[in-house]
């Protein structure tokens with residue numbers, strides 16, 4: 111019989127309900143033992159959601175995660191606090207012997223991301239970053255086609271995130287849009303799509319040129335960004351990300367162009383295959399390539415359904431002592447591209463990767 115691992119949730123705000131959902135969906139291998147949040151009501155609400163879904167299993171409540179680490183000694187900590195707090199909390203959890211599933215972005219500087227990766231390695235613990243859209247069925251299907259070589263050489267790709275985050279969204283939580291705790295729309299909303307773009311381009315990003323703006327929103331950081339990203343293979347990526355689209359979320363679309371294949375995955379949050387064309391379709395067979403689903407529905411929120419699959423992958427990685435699909439190194443790649451975009455806006459110059467940068471260096475840029 112499989113061992114049931116102990117999970118603690120640190121940070122019980124908006125996204126944490128997806129962690130409760132993922133814990134419940136994986137409950138034969140995982141039990142939530144604690145919810146931590148200095149705002150106790152929020153911890154209690156999430157604990158109650160879990161109890162309801164698990165027929166009354168006990169969940170402890172903590173205001174202080176350090177006390178929780180000492181008392182509960184969880185196998186896994188899920189971190190869903192404000193982004194700027196992720197590194198300090200993740201490092202404390204890893205040092206205490208827990209494995210960590212960390213919300214995106216893992217950190218707001220390359221230095222902090224490196225410290226998290228090094229701490230996980232030193233303590234022989236696993237670290238995963240919540241890029242759950244990698245687990246969307248159409249995205250997995252495109253990745254399988256890429257790995258099978260069906261695109262031939264990848265030439266260029268594009269991610270468009272055309273969403274709306276209005277003033278009320280930023281007012282709900284004052285940390286949003288600040289350089290110390292969040293970053294702008296590229297770091298918060300677009301980080302998933304930027305991760306997908308770089309994952310599909312096959313090789314590391316080597317050069318970034320960008321223009322970002324704070325057009326409309328009353329925040330410190332950008333609400334729009336455009337960038338050209340060159341990859342080591344010579345492939346070129348194009349990024350367009352906005353929180354200003356009138357009057358509501360429009361689309362998040364990943365486009366991939368290879369010498370022998372074209373795939374476009376759109377919908378509200380990269381969840382619908384819109385174009386699927388390959389030179390080898392006649393060999394692979396039409397049935398295999400009939401993937402366009404006109405009835406595919408947008409998920410109820412742009413968070414999608416991927417947290418459950420990401421948890422399952424993490425549990426499998428622990429069981430088989432392999433790396434999770436989005437480990438610390440993988441999670442750092444999108445972060446580094448976004449920080450290079452920020453540096454390019456600040457300096458007015460193209461930026462070569464690898465780069466060392468932090469959102470705190472952007473203060474006063476707009």
Ligand SMILES: NC(=O)c1ccc[n+]([C@@H]2O[C@H](COP(=O)([O-])OP(=O)(O)OC[C@H]3O[C@@H](n4cnc5c(N)ncnc54)[C@H](O)[C@@H]3O)[C@@H](O)[C@H]2O)c1
Pocket residue numbers: 120121122123124125126146147148149152173174175190191192193194195213214215240241242283298412413
């Ligand atoms: N994967 C996704 O699709 C996705 C979606 C939304 C948000 N996020 C990320 O999740 C994180 C949280 O976002 P949110 O919208 O839920 O924020 P939120 O403001 O709703 O919740 C954050 C919570 O963390 C708590 N917190 C702060 N310090 C803490 C500490 N020391 N210990 C325990 N709890 C603490 C706060 O009190 C708050 O309740 C951010 O990093 C964000 O980027 C990811």
